Amino acid sequence: MELFKRRTHVDFMSRRWIFMGVSGLLILASLAVFLVRGLNYSIDFTGGTLVELAFSKTPALGDVRNTLAQAGFSDAVVQTFGGDRDLLIRLRTVPGETSAVGQKILNVFQQASADYPGVQLRRTEYVGPEVGKELRNKGMMALLLVTVGILIYVGLRFEWRFAVGGVVAMLHDPILVVGFFAVTHMEFSLTVIAALLVIMGYSLNDTVVVFDRMREDLRAERNANVMQVFNIAINETLSRTVITSFITFMVALALFLFGGPVIHGFATALVIGVVVGTYSSIFVASPVALWLGLRREHVLKRQFLGARDRNDGARL
């Protein structure tokens, strides 16, 4: 089967200002929500205690909160997790509090066993306040390093205007995903950071394929101007972009639907990331490169330096 029997001729570039405007607005909105509303950081970053309990029958949240309050945990946040028989209980760290809190909470429910028969400990997590800060720094450091690493690689392999375009598109994606997490207040954990890094890699992977083709076509299609060549290259790679994105989207969806509650945040970030990553490689990366004034000579010059056929460059 072939979706694209004939080569498509969509004029992406002439509408580039619309897309850049939309992206710019989305980025601003994401940053604004992030700054105003903030993220719902998991205990990985804030420090604190998390206890997941499994009950044999659906417990009433109000009763659970009362039981906890009577035991002195009135600030506990209780929510269902996965199915409605699993509860997640979260506590912020109080200075001087140790990791024993998780066990204490389990004991509270075990002692009230008449109300909660067969309560089971699924997991406990305790993160000390200083570790939380360290993990947050590590996460930021990792994001920074990936950005720098990719900037260097793309800068070496492509002309700098391409490199900047690619990196702008690459940063565009995690910002929008962070915006999504700020709007929905879904939990932002370490695994979400891992997902952000993968999204950055994926986004650039997609962009590089398009850029590669642009570079090739800039050399081959001498009768078209840069904007036309960009359109040609995007159209030529369009079937690949659509198919790969569709497949990646579907496997991310498989993770989202079947991967279970533990990696739910991770899968959510991936699903959104695949969509915006695909969008940005067409509608952000190339317009930025064009905007920076990319011309044919910029690409040919490199070829020219190593080219045996000097006429190749002189035919301009």
Added chain:
Amino acid sequence: MTRYPFWKYLIILAVVLPSLLYALPNLYGWHAAVQVRAPVGTILPPVATMEQWLQSAGIGVTRVKSDVQGSTFFFPNENAQGQAETLLQGKLPANAQVILSQVSAQPDWLAAIGGKPVNLGLDLRGGVYLLLRVDTGAVIKHAMERDSNDLRTFLRHENLQYLAINQTGPQVLTVEMENAGVAAQAQAAITRHFPDLSVKVDHGAVLDVSLQPEAITRMTDEALQQAIVVIRNRIDQLGVSEPVIQRQGQDHIAVQLPGVQDTQRAKSIIGSTAQLEFKMVDEQHNLAAALKGDVPPADAIYYGSNGTPYLLEKQTVLTGRYLSNASGGIDNNTGQSVVDVNFDSEGTRIFGELTSQHVGQRMAILLDDKVVTAPVIREAITGGRAQIDGFANLKEASNVAIELRAGALPAPVNVSEERTVGPTLGQDSIHDGVMAVVFGMAFVVLFMTFYYRAFGLIADLAIFVNILAILAVLSIMGGTLTLPGIAGIVLKIGLAVDANVLVFERIREELRLGMSPRAAIDAGFKKAFATIVDSNVTVLIASLVLFQFGTGAIKGFALVLTIGVLTSMFTATMMSHGIIELLLGKRRVQKLYL
């Protein structure tokens, strides 16, 4: 036969066959087993006797294996395994280790060529992860206290008159000398005799003595290494199979205990300092007066676990360092829970002298600065054995015995991160992960076959080999598969076909331009290759950074992604190309099933 060079097929075989072979152990599953080991000097009953015990208790043993380290008993199920553990623990001497373990059910020939199944992470197996912070400040503080004592003795011995020695900062001692002249002499003498100390003249006759930075680093390092040894000893006593204990950064130790469910016990045994000290009770002075604030200079007030105050001499007369063994038990006469300790030869001598000099007086036994008991010495004890009572129950006594046997920690440790995963959650996570792999893979396989027909099947084969290669590399490297790692495999299935898609789309393009099928295939693979490398390197950069910065489960994800990127570049290009050429042979091709 084919146009594709023979040596490339050799490379393909050289990658594919080992991948199949080393992924194979993962198919066999695990045997439930119990290992029995004993430290040197402890004699275990013969293996046949132990087997006899198990059989007469109705616990079926499927296989027994013995080697220099001890014996391993295999059981048909986990139920029998648990019963066997309880039974053996009850019958064997206290310091024998009875370890629940899982042994791969792979055939011996696979084990012989180094095959092993992949390790499952704590999030899949269940267990405890602890990040402990060693209080290195306490190590330095102890060193400073020791140094201030040593300095007093030294200055007195050298006839250098000092007025006062005070600790004025966490790492600074202020030494006030009689006059500036003596201070200068003292500076020279101290510098000569204490290489770890640096001495500066503060003003006039006052010297600032501090620890050299290298000395601090060395002491911290030593403390951490010692702490790791002690923690490892204690974990061995707990009977955990395959524990991981690693130093992390400046002052952290990461501990992974797969399969451990009683986290409270594990934590208290690992975390308690277990500093055993013997101090004399000061019966010359009045405890009531001391409690009001009139504490004699050589004394200090200590408390028992129930809050009882004791007036003790500051000086420690004996420590847990001189123990050779300790075991918990019940005293036959009193019915109390006790810990029996044996001293080594040096400890026996010191203890003998002490007890003979202080008959009729009380000696306090302290564990981590808390008085456990303070019995009256009735007679000189020269046999090197003593009994400590005052424990709440047998369990507490046994735990203390374990800690004493393993030695004291050089400094207190605090839990700064703890993650526990119960066995039910681990099982569910495995189930969820497998479901995601199955559905993700099923979709990709069907889609590729539908969209690229025969070529799609080749891509499917490439994905399959790719997953096997990831498993094989993970197994051989001793890497750990975590839930995010499984997610990495699912994601990799999607990303890996990208390379195939690039090639196939390129081939179709060339065909549309009117190229012959053969030429189109060659051009497709050739032109797509640079793009495949470029686009994979970006993912590789992200996954390498993730591997560097990630902890635990996320590291597992990064590892899978890194291996997957490398293997998929091979399966999608060289392997796929090879298979296509093999199928087409040398015939003339009119039409491609693409």
